[in-house]
Amino acid sequence: MVCEDYKDLMMGYLDNELTEEQRRTFEAHLAEHPECAAEFEQFKKLKEMTDQVILVEPEDKIWQQYWNNTYNRIERGLGWILFSVAAICLLIYGGFKIIEGIIKDPMTGWLLKIGLLALLAGLAILFVSVLRERLFFWKKDRYKDVRR
Amino acid sequence: MMRSQEDDIALVEHFRRGSKDAFEQIVKRYMKQSYFIALGLVGNHDDALDLSQEAFYRAYTHIDLLNSNRKFYPWFYQILRNLCFSHLRRNRVRQTVSLSDNQSRTGSSPTTDGFSPELVSERNENKEAVWRAIGQLSQKHREIIILRHFQQLSYEDIAQYLHCTQGTVMSRLYHARQKLRELLEDKKGGQL
Secondary structure, X not given: OOHHHHHHHHHHHHOOOOOHHHHHHHHHHHHHOHHHHHHHHHHHHHHHHHHHOOEOOOOHHHHHHHHXXXXXXXXXXXXXXXXXXXXXXXXXXXXXXXXXXXXXXXXXXXXXXXXXXXXXXXXXXXXXXHHHHHXXXXXXXXXXXXXX | OHHHHHHHHHHHHHHHOOOHHHHHHHHHHHHHHXXXXXXXXXXXXXXXXXXXXXXXXXXXXXXXXXXOOOOXXXXXXXXXXXXXXXXXXXXXXXXXXXXXXXXXHHOOOOOOOOOOHHHEOOOOHHHHHXXXXXXXXXXXXXXXXXXXXHOOOOHHHHHHHHOOOHHHHHHHHHHHHHHHHHHHHHHHOOOO
């Protein structure tokens, strides 16, 4: 093994994550390679410096309010989902009712009626086309059943 | 640790059956850990608080994607880190124009991801330098430093969180620490 192969072991030794046998192997390597021993000392110093950095703990009230804030977020998120679904349903229903009213009205001109029907047919074709495409890709998706 | 894992699985099961209290217990158990991981990744108190809470919201709405025999926290960690990394990417894109403008005017070097020294307890020059240097690391390197030094996780746990082997953890740690050392030496103008 060359020095390069001991770099990873150096981290394990530094963090006390090696088996007894690995420790002995690494110590033997350090004894024979002063440049690796010097590098190890540098990493040791760096580890000491990094371990000294402790982050400021937020005030207690942050933790006291944490669950309430998270719950509010959950509640609002679910609220928005329901609101959006309901709004879409109502808009579609309302739109159809308005168009139905216009088409059934004997006073409305034939051109407008044909235009509206063509618009509806176009929308329906677009919707079915997009839906079919999505379903096709979903069925082909190899990762759709991946669960963590 | 074992007890905690069993508790987690039981709590997740209770939550799946509709217990809001079970999810509250999960949140309270992991809120500090989540906040400090997010803080280590994004380097800003407000964003860390927001992102950690958002991660719990996403976990709440996607709990069906967690296998019943899997531990909660490693799964949750993936949500949290993805949110933090997306947040950093969005911020970088937003800052690119103004940053390049400032640099062309002042010739200053790229800043960190907002790693303010005020977040460091009992500040001194060394600690501030280390914290700022962590902010200059790549996301992958920063993540492993945070998990090892600030969360004090074992290599086994880190490997589980990052879906990799312990060998990869050691190798990534080596490169992350090497980069950190270089950044600090550059600042100091010599060896540590």
